[in-house]
Amino acid sequence: HSAGGLLADDTPAEYVVDYPRATSFCPPLRSYFFDVMRSGQRIGARTVRYKPNGGYGFPVRRKVKGKNLIHVGADVGWARVGEPVFCIADGVVRVSEGPDRKRGEPKKAPPPGTMPWGNHIAVEHRLSDNVYVTTIYGHLDRKRLVQVGQLVRAGQQIGTIGKKSFYINGGYQPHLHFG
Numbered sequence: 654h655s656a657g658g659l660l661a662d663d664t665p666a667e668y669v670v671d672y673p674r675a676t677s678f679c680p681p682l683r684s685y686f687f688d689v690m691r692s693g694q695r696i697g698a699r700t701v702r703y704k705p706n707g708g709y710g711f712p713v714r715r716k717v718k719g720k721n722l723i724h725v726g727a728d729v730g731w732a733r734v735g736e737p738v739f740c741i742a743d744g745v746v747r748v749s750e751g752p753d754r755k756r757g758e759p760k761k762a763p764p765p766g767t768m769p770w771g772n773h774i775a776v777e778h779r780l781s782d783n784v785y786v787t788t789i790y791g792h793l794d795r796k797r798l799v800q801v802g803q804l805v806r807a808g809q810q811i812g813t814i815g816k817k818s819f820y821i822n823g824g825y826q827p828h829l830h831f832g
Contacts, residue, residue, distance in 0.1 A: 726832030
């Protein structure tokens with residue numbers, strides 16, 4: 654890369670398409686495998702029971718344009734503010750963003766139709782068979798450790814679990830949404 658986030662040929666870094674294939678993988682949290690095998694957890698005063706594998710496909714109780722939403726990911730790392738979040742495989746950062754709220758500004762709901770992930774990162778991975786997949790890491794702390802266009806490695810820390818905040822966790826207890 655040259656200065657200003659451009660490649661040597663002045664191509665913007667976010668358009669990097671030739672990057673290492675993902676050949677090794679790791680969990681996004683040190684406790685990930687324990688978390689996804691639990692059959693229940695306490696969220697506030699509520700006990701939530703679900704099948705193992707992190708609750709993939711939980712229906713969400715609200716509708717958008719008359720259709721139920723499906724929870725496409727695993728919510729893990731409950732109440733572990735500041736726990737490191739790792740990229741699961743080699744890839745390139747496609748999204749690294751979050752709410753632009755400044756200290757002291759009033760809280761307001763995110764625009765309709767946006768995903769309530771707060772600070773989040775999306776990484777694109779090229780697998781050994783040239784298939785591309787994307788992983789999403791939501792509800793991170795404000796300080797994200799990677800930028801759009803950056804190449805990342807399996808096991809590289811990309812952020813930490815954020816605190817309880819409407820802007821970071823949609824008002825839920827701190828956790829990582831991994832999809």
